[in-house]
Amino acid sequence: MAKLIAAAKKEGTLNVIALPPTWANYGAIISTFEKKYGIKINSANPDGSSQDEVNAVKQENGTAAAPDVLDIGMAVALVNTNLFAPYKVSTWSDIPTAQKSTAGLWYQDYGGYMSVGYSSKFGTITSMSQLLGPKFKGAVALNGNPTEANAALNGVMMASLANGGSAASIAKGVSFFQELKSKGNFDSVQATGATIKAGTTPVVLNWDYLNLPSYVGVSNWKVFIPSGAVLGGYYAQAINKNAPHPAAARLWEEFLYSQAATGGQNLWLAGGARPVEQSAMTSNSSINSADAAKLPAVPGTPVFLTQSQATDAANYLMANWAKAVS
Amino acid sequence: MVAATATTPAGARPVRAGRRLRLPAWVGTAPFLAYVGLFLLLPTGIIVFNAFRSPSGALNLSSLKLLFSSTTRSYFIGSFQLCLISSAVGAVLGAILAYAIASGNPDGTVRRLYIAVSGVLAQFGGVTLAFAFVVLIGPVGLLTHASWFYTFPWGIAVIYTYFQVPLMVLVFLPAIDGLKVQWREASDSLGSSAWQYWRYVGGPLLAPAFLGAALLLFANALSAFATVVAWENQIAYIVPQQIYVAINSEVGLSNVNQADVLALGMIIMVAIIMTGYAFLQRRAARWLR
Numbered sequence: 001m002a003k004l005i006a007a008a009k010k011e012g013t014l015n016v017i018a019l020p021p022t023w024a025n026y027g028a029i030i031s032t033f034e035k036k037y038g039i040k041i042n043s044a045n046p047d048g049s050s051q052d053e054v055n056a057v058k059q060e061n062g063t064a065a066a067p068d069v070l071d072i073g074m075a076v077a078l079v080n081t082n083l084f085a086p087y088k089v090s091t092w093s094d095i096p097t098a099q100k101s102t103a104g105l106w107y108q109d110y111g112g113y114m115s116v117g118y119s120s121k122f123g124t125i126t127s128m129s130q131l132l133g134p135k136f137k138g139a140v141a142l143n144g145n146p147t148e149a150n151a152a153l154n155g156v157m158m159a160s161l162a163n164g165g166s167a168a169s170i171a172k173g174v175s176f177f178q179e180l181k182s183k184g185n186f187d188s189v190q191a192t193g194a195t196i197k198a199g200t201t202p203v204v205l206n207w208d209y210l211n212l213p214s215y216v217g218v219s220n221w222k223v224f225i226p227s228g229a230v231l232g233g234y235y236a237q238a239i240n241k242n243a244p245h246p247a248a249a250r251l252w253e254e255f256l257y258s259q260a261a262t263g264g265q266n267l268w269l270a271g272g273a274r275p276v277e278q279s280a281m282t283s284n285s286s287i288n289s290a291d292a293a294k295l296p297a298v299p300g301t302p303v304f305l306t307q308s309q310a311t312d313a314a315n316y317l318m319a320n321w322a323k324a325v326s
Numbered sequence: 327m328v329a330a331t332a333t334t335p336a337g338a339r340p341v342r343a344g345r346r347l348r349l350p351a352w353v354g355t356a357p358f359l360a361y362v363g364l365f366l367l368l369p370t371g372i373i374v375f376n377a378f379r380s381p382s383g384a385l386n387l388s389s390l391k392l393l394f395s396s397t398t399r400s401y402f403i404g405s406f407q408l409c410l411i412s413s414a415v416g417a418v419l420g421a422i423l424a425y426a427i428a429s430g431n432p433d434g435t436v437r438r439l440y441i442a443v444s445g446v447l448a449q450f451g452g453v454t455l456a457f458a459f460v461v462l463i464g465p466v467g468l469l470t471h472a473s474w475f476y477t478f479p480w481g482i483a484v485i486y487t488y489f490q491v492p493l494m495v496l497v498f499l500p501a502i503d504g505l506k507v508q509w510r511e512a513s514d515s516l517g518s519s520a521w522q523y524w525r526y527v528g529g530p531l532l533a534p535a536f537l538g539a540a541l542l543l544f545a546n547a548l549s550a551f552a553t554v555v556a557w558e559n560q561i562a563y564i565v566p567q568q569i570y571v572a573i574n575s576e577v578g579l580s581n582v583n584q585a586d587v588l589a590l591g592m593i594i595m596v597a598i599i600m601t602g603y604a605f606l607q608r609r610a611a612r613w614l615r
Contacts, residue, residue, distance in 0.1 A: 049574070049576060050576055051574070051576060051580065073576055075576060075577055075578050076576060079578075137465075137471075138464075138465030138466070138471065138476075139465070141560070142560050144559060144560060145559055145560050145561065145562060145567075145571060146560070146577070147562070147571050147575060147577065147579055148570070148571040148574055148575045148576065148577070148579070149576065149577070150576050150577050152560065153577045184473065186476075186560075187465055188465075188476040188557070188558045188560055188561065189460060189464065189465065190559040190560055199466055200460065200461075200464065200465060200466055202466075310577065310578065311578050313577075314575075314577040314578045314579050315579075317577075318397065318579055319397055321561070322397070322400065322401075322561055322562050322563065323397070323400065325560075325561050326478055326561055326563060
């Protein structure tokens with residue numbers, strides 16, 4: 001570890017990409033790392049998508065500006081593993097087996113569960129079926145088009161799970177939205193922080209870390225995870241195999257997976273994201289329990305979509321989504 | 327300059343004709359050809375080429391199959407409906423407005439005001455325009471919640487019409503200005519009614535310009551993207567939205583070749599419409615020949 005720190009300090013720079021400072025506490029994570037190790041972080045294209053990250057790795061390959069490390073969605077990560085260098089952080093065994101590649105090419109970092117965020121003017125909501133009621137006219141929004149945006153696809157999948165569907169079939173979620181649309185409750189405005197503040201999207205299906213009142217910045221905002229529909233989604237870390245700063249890249253991963261009070265895992269948690277080592281950290285009491293208590297309760301066993309389930313769901317949506325809700 | 331050669335007095339040294347740069351005629355059009363080549367022909371060529379390739383790069387028809395699926399058909403029908411409604415309504419309302427402006431004082435304030443405002447509003451589109459409508463008559467609109475606002479194509483057609491009408495005014499006004507008062511006077515003095523004037527004189531004169539302007543409006547609506555996305559980004563109704571999904575999907579549906587196939591479909595759609603337009607234009611302008 002001392003050797004790695006020395007080598008990383010010698011490189012002096014780390015290139016990261018697509019890390020919005022307000023997202024999952026990345027602003028604080030970046031500044032803490034810079035201060036701790038005296039390594040300068042170049043943060044490129046902070047609002048980029050996972051696909052943008054992969055494109056940058058390919059297009060800037062061999063230059064000093066190429067991204068060293070990626071924080072990437074699973075769908076994109078799994079089809080681009082040939083771009084990654086294997087690496088196992090020192091807390092490797094605390095990452096659940098299902099959430100890392102055995103070769104160490106990618107390892108999930110933080111994530112959350114699909115949730116329903118809503119304005120407290122509706123009182124208290126506890127189930128998806130309540131959203132079909134007349135007081136939710138034009139109120140229920142997704143975060144994008146489910147054939148395009150992952151958060152939206154999972155929103156439909158959550159509706160499916162809540163209506164007796166399974167991870168293998170998203171069909172019941174599509175029928176739920178069809179009913180929502182026919183009742184006039186579907187809100188066609190894509191939910192963003194701005195639309196929530198403006199009140200144009202008073203009910204939003206989104207990842208819980210994007211639905212927390214502290215993240216949304218609206219005080220009369222509540223969030224819950226529907227019982228029996230706990231759907232998890234995690235991002236993953238990976239190192240560019242041709243990273244211009246290979247030691248700094250590995251030190252960054254060690255920092256992100258550190259269980260220290262100011263390590264990456266607790267910093268993510270402070271940003272409302274659930275760090276991948278949370279359950280191990282809860283057992284060894286290294287978790288910041290005050291931050292953990294702020295997250296919405298998890299009523300049931302989490303479901304994680306496998307790659308083939310996610311593909312099936314996407315293909316089903318491609319053929320049926322527009323037809324069902326237009 | 328050239329005339330100087332002829333007037334040179336005998337015995338004086340003739341001005342050498344070579345002084346004048348003699349370049350082949352095509353040189354003058356080169357910038358235009360380069361521009362069209364780089365920004366129209368090259369991208370079109372790339373689209374057509376990629377439409378005939380599979381995602382792995384092989385040259386075959388596998389991507390093209392997409393054009394014949396029922397889902398794809400619904401996007402093209404959606405695009406066609408939206409363009410037809412917004413351009414038809416825009417053309418008719420715009421033509422009436424243009425006529426009203428043309429019959430006023432040609433140097434008056436009203437006319438100048440309308441032209442200036444049309445010039446601004448014809449360019450008013452995209453996120454700002456859609457957002458203005460959402461705020462006014464959307465789900466929690468300031469004025470009202472129009473229940474049809476999110477019914478395709480009506481809600482979005484109303485938004486499109488907002489920039490189609492002023493565009494029609496701008497492109498159609500010169501044609502109406504071209505109608506001479508004397509023609510109307512001649513028609514009146516020969517005892518024809520207003521209907522007969524429009525049926526036999528004004529209408530045929532304006533028809534080619536009207537059709538051309540309506541086609542421009544149609545194409546304007548076909549390629550608009552930002553407006554429709556700001557209006558509705560959770561359901562794809564029209565082809566440009568689906569092209570966006572094909573390029574950007576992060577759930578495993580991204581396929582650039584399919585985006586190219588959809589773009590090729592739009593090119594074919596424009597080609598068919600242009601052909602139909604050329605045919606109509608010939609009929610409408612028959613009396614000119």
